[in-house]
Amino acid sequence: MESFNQFLLSLDGMLGSAAWFPYVLLGVGLFFTLYLGFPQIRYFKHAWLVVSGKLDKKGAPGDTTHFQALTTALSGTVGTGNIGGVAFAIFLGGPAALFWMWATAFLGMTTKFVEVTLSHKYRVKTEDGTMAGGPMYYMDRRLNMKWLAVAFAIATVISSFGTGNLPQINNIAQGMQATFGLEPMLTGGVLAVLLGLVILGGIHRIAKVTSKIVPFMSVLYVIGALAVILYNVENIGPAFASVISDAFTGSAAAGGFLGATIAYAFNRGVNRGLFSNEAGQGSAPIAHAAAKADEPVSEGMVSILEPFIDTIIICTLTGLVILSSGVWKEKFDNEFERADMMILAGQYEEQRDEDRHQLFLYLNKEEGHSVETFNGKIEVVAGKAVSRGFTIINARSIAEEVVFSVDAKEDLYTGTLNVVDGRLQKDNILVSGKSLVHSAQLTTLAFTRGFFGDYGQYIVSIGLLLFAFSTAIAWSYYGDRAMTYLLGPRSVMPYRVFYVAGFFWASFSDTTLVWNLAAVAIVVMTLPNLFGIMVLHKEMKETVNEYWRDFKDKQAKDKA
Structure with missing residues (x-):
């Protein structure tokens, strides 16, 4: 698993974490924002009218209402990205990461408007009478690029696991274990059964749920977020100030947080912003293709609301909870996951400015540091290391009060541990202590710093359960539409079986491994879609202009 995780990190380094990817994603959004004249602002009010059903036409083809299409797409985006993803972004890039999530969402409102409009325009009715759409259909029917459509559909199937399935149940199981002490396998088993019961009913049952x-x-x-934010109201001003200022200076060391560069915060914020609102990924168009509408632009306008609700509102609330409570820079007792832990040569201390500077450069992948990984042996007696000359880094922080145990925390280890390139060689050794934490665990801790006290963690656990479970439901639909395109309706049932099985497996697998898999899957799906909508930019503008001409003509006739 560790080798596979390193492989995923290498892929992510060439794709989502590469310096070029955020510029491509934001560049497409910026281009369409300027080219279409800021539709995320001009059409915002109109989008709410469409969702309300006031502009509906009787007999319009489709399977769901505008509102159901919106909630289905939102259920695909409002998930662990809003709870664990925001925390992960701040953990990596500091407060500045939230600023870049906002920027991604604002431009993403336009990107989503474009991809949904074009996908809805070229949707088809399948053999079973249901609607099917998504970027693969405009790539095939309009661009005549069957190869690109097939590549996108395959990426969608992969992404349905890497985005909508594996990380969702993983975060649910983690949260339920931390809050209620439930075994991850039990949580995964129960929810896998419920997931199967829902997705077997197809889009009609999915939309209703x-x-x-x-x-x-x-x-x-x-409600839960406001209970923390208002409790720490004196920290809201400084939190907002740090988000804005750090976006242009980088985040300095604070508490256990060792700092982040502008580039690192920018990359992580954009990356997590995409994971949260999925603008440009091409997933939401699949849900919107089922909406009852004969004007593609009207459904595209509905999608403008998704990044706003998902990121501008919900992710901002999560970010303010984490920043105002201060937990993002505090160390907590936790069990170290191997993928988060690295053993470095030499002894580093947070109190020494030079040590912090060296670790800052190392963790942010900057040049000029002298940090090296540890190779050698560590002598341990009754769970405590008695040899010196090394430093354990866990979750990008210097670990404290480290304890080594065998299989269970109560069975303290005594003996010699071999370390090669900073990694422990014994798989059965558990390492625990104090360090920073990330993902859903960080958000859970933040929610205990409000008016509800420790009961706040239950809001996160329940919210995580509902958010993530609904995301898994929506993504199962995205995957089965992609399978329908690739192999026909008969392939849907085998896909659903594998989807439910993967959902169960991920409940007890390594969390960092799952997040890294998701990061790769997202980019593999996004790039073909961004290419496709750029090619069709002129058609998009013509389609929007035609919609407004028809809309104004209809209004004139109604008045007459």
Whole structure:
């Protein structure tokens, strides 16, 4: 697993974490924002009118209402990215990461408008009478690029596991274990059965379930977040100030947080922003293709609301909870995951400026540091290291009060541990102590720093359960539409079986491994879609202009 994780990190380094990717993603959004005249602002009010159903036409083809399409797409985006993803971004890049998530969402509102409009325009009715759409259909039917459509559909199937399936249940199981002490395998087993029961009903059952879950879970989460933000109201001003200022200076060391460069915060913020709102990824168009509408632009306008609700509102609340509570720079007792842990040669201390500077350069992948990984042996007696000459880094922080145990924390280890290139060679050794934490665990801790006290963690656990479960439901639909395109309707049932099985497996697998898999899958799906919508930029503008001409003509006739 560790070798596979390193392989995923290498891929991510060439794709989502590469310096060029954020510029491509934001560049496409910026281009369409200017080219279409800031549609995310000009059409925002109109989008709410469409969602309300006031502009609906009777007999319009489709399977779901505008609202159901929106909630299905939102259930695919409002998930662990809003709870664990925001925490992960701040953990990596500091407060500045939230600023770049905002920028990604603002430009992403336009990107989503474009991809949904074009995908809805070229949707088809399948053999079973349901609607099917998504970027693969405009790539095939309009661009005549069957190869690109097939590549996108394959990437969608992979991404349905890497984005909507594996990280969702992983975060649910982690949260339920931390809060209620439930075994991850038990959580995964129960929810896998429920997932199977829902997705077997197809888009009609999926739409009914998500249209109930999304509003309820959003209200619950907002109440819990405000309880923390208002409790720490004196920290809101400094939190906002740090988000803005750090975006242009980088985040300095604070507490256990060793700092982040501008480039690192920018990359992580954009990357996590995409994971959260999926603008440009091409997933939401698949849900919107089922909407009852004969004007593609009207459904595209509905999608403008998704990044706004998902990132501008919900992710901002999560970010303010984490920043105002201060937990992002505090160390907590936790069990170290191997993928998060590295053993360095030499002894480093946070109190020494030069040590912090060296670790800052090393962790941010900057040149000029002299940090090297440790190779050698560590002597341990009753769980405590008695040899010197090394430093354990866990979750990008210097670990403290480290304890080595065998299989269970109660069985303290005594003996010699071999370390090669900073990695322990014994798989059965558990390492625990104090360090920074990330993902859902960090958000859970932040929610205990409000008016609800320790009960706040239950809001996160329930919110995480509902958010992530609904995301898994929505992504199963994205995957089965991609399978329908690739192999026909008969391939859907085998896909659903594998989807549910993967959901169960991920409940007890390594969290960092899952997040790294998701990071790779997202980019593999995004690039073909961004290419496709750029090629069709002129058609997009013509389609929008035609919509407004027809809309104004209809208004004139109604008045007459």
